[in-house]
Amino acid sequence: MMRTDRVRPFRRLAEAVQAVLLIGLPFLKINGESALRFDVPSLQLHFFGATLWMQESFILLVGLLFLVFLILLVTLLFGRIWCGWVCPQTVLADYTGFMDRLGRPGVASRAAFYLLTFGLSLFVAATLVWYFVPPSEFFGQVMSLHPAEAVSWAWGLLTIVIFADLAFVRRRFCATVCPYSRIQSTLFDSSTMAIQFDPGRKEECMNCSACVRVCPTGIDIRKGLDPACISCAACLDVCRDMKEKAGRPGLIGYFFGRPGEEHPLIRRSVLLVASVTLLFLLFFVYLSVNRSPVDMTVTLTAGLPPRITPDGRVVNAFTVTLENRSRRELEVRLLLTGGAIPFRLNPERMVLGPGEHKKRTIFADAKTAAGTAAIPVDLQASFGTAAGGRISKKTTFVVPEMK
């Protein structure tokens, strides 16, 4: 039966959900693509059914800024909750905790330790590669024993890095290398939540040192906050176990600010960071909802200057590039408007396959009044999305001098 007054079962559950999500996302298909994958050759990000192009990296940047401020906000409120509950380094170290016991002196157990660690590193590295190469393609290449050079290098290098981390660095990463661990203490204020020993009850401590022995980073939490603490709550659980025998509550817990003092959860710094986070979220949603599935550029064609036909019509040649950012075929209808002049276009329609980029010369002609040098015009592109989308670009229709 799961003990709801212990943190460990909830952490294990959170880690299991995270593992299933991280391994499963590349296999989950939405609109025929992995739910989350960056396609390097086409520089496209597939994100839960939507496809973001490199030219739309501004949307991605806004999304990343939202995530950065969200992490700042969570850190300001809940301290190193990320480290203890979500960080992949902690999750991997927890899942491979049994290997610490295998790593004891003795050739057989050392060999078993390195073999298991290498196998796990291969699997974790492959999972990371699936966020760039579809799993079906990855398995096809591996089974044929001829993986693409980029896949072999990425998989090999990632395996070496993860193996070195799991075999030799492990928990030391958090206290030495991790950049988040370095900066997080600057984000704390006097009300930030942290796992702490309650100094107001220090005379109740049995000095059993169970909290020190169980700590994966070797901290004595009774001495106060330590930057190496990964907020794993192992000391909290073990202290509750020890004190339970004496019929008393544990001495270690989650506290906002110093134990025994009143600290406001909502404060000026929290409101400020929360407002910026919300702004970035709203901006990201606005940009995502209003993104057009078609992009267009238009310029006058350099090698085909404007001319006048024998029947008195003015002809301009425009170079039009159209990009279909959707995952289905689109028919794009073109229309040139400006003043009250009726323009004719040739061609008037183009068909773009999914993700296709087309560059065409479009001829526009009209009967215009002599003496008009340049007419501001709009080139409109309507496309057959369910919502009946349309974009337009401004350009100029040039009337050459009559000879």
Ligand code: SF4
């Ligand atoms: S002090 Fe407690 S919460 Fe912090 S790392 Fe050690 S056991 Fe985990």
Ligand code: SF4
């Ligand atoms: S586990 Fe609790 S009682 Fe034991 S030494 Fe640590 S704080 Fe004191």
